[in-house]
Amino acid sequence: MSNSHVDVIVLGAGASGLMLAAHAAKRGRSVLILEKANKIGKKILMSGGGKCNFTNLYVEPDNYISHNPHFVISALSRYSNWDFIGLVCDYKIAYEERKHGQLFTLNGAKEILEMLVSECNKTQNVDIQTHCEVGQITPLEKGGFSLNTNQGHYTCDSLVIATGGLSIPTLGGSGFGYELAQKFGHQVFPTRAGLVPFTFSDHIKEVTTRLSGNALDVT
Known part of the structure; x- marks a missing residue:
């Protein structure tokens, strides 16, 4: 102690x-x-x-949901996604860009x-x-x-x-x-929940199980 x-x-x-x-x-x-x-x-x-989606190429204050949007503006002006990308590059961590500008490590x-x-x-x-x-x-x-x-x-x-x-x-x-x-x-x-999956346990589960693996862009 x-x-x-x-x-x-x-x-x-x-x-x-x-x-x-x-x-x-x-x-x-x-x-x-x-x-x-x-x-x-x-x-x-x-x-x-x-593989860690460590940041995105396109990061703007409007991408954030906040009760105080001025905080997001201040935070990103002090330390941006490019600052973190620079840090990743300093450590020679290999990464790739996926859809919508998402950046993932190649080696974990x-x-x-x-x-x-x-x-x-x-x-x-x-x-x-x-x-x-x-x-x-x-x-x-x-x-x-x-x-x-x-x-x-x-x-x-x-x-x-x-x-x-x-x-x-x-x-x-x-x-x-x-x-x-x-x-x-x-x-x-x-x-409130965000970026979470829908979970079904009733009769809908049988239908959705057959759809496993399918993907569709929606809004």
């Missing part, structure tokens, strides 16, 4: 958490990533059928995960702990946060929620991040 202070604690070792940790470390911050699963980047490894999603981990390791300011269950989180009077976990007690100046959404519970998806955000006074909008 440990008891320590770091500049930044990131909850979640997925794509967002790893990317943020790498950039915070480059700014001289000490970073601790806490991941409840046994491995990091599980969703990265399964994305794109294992593991290369994207390894790239993000390498970025975190560049400064030696990032520590990653898996199997870490976070319990009580409380704000400190002088600023910052206190966290109790199954691996010890930690304090930090900045706390980042990068726990992902509700999708794929078997890979760690949960409402933990939403609940935590609400606890600290952030407005959380109702969630």
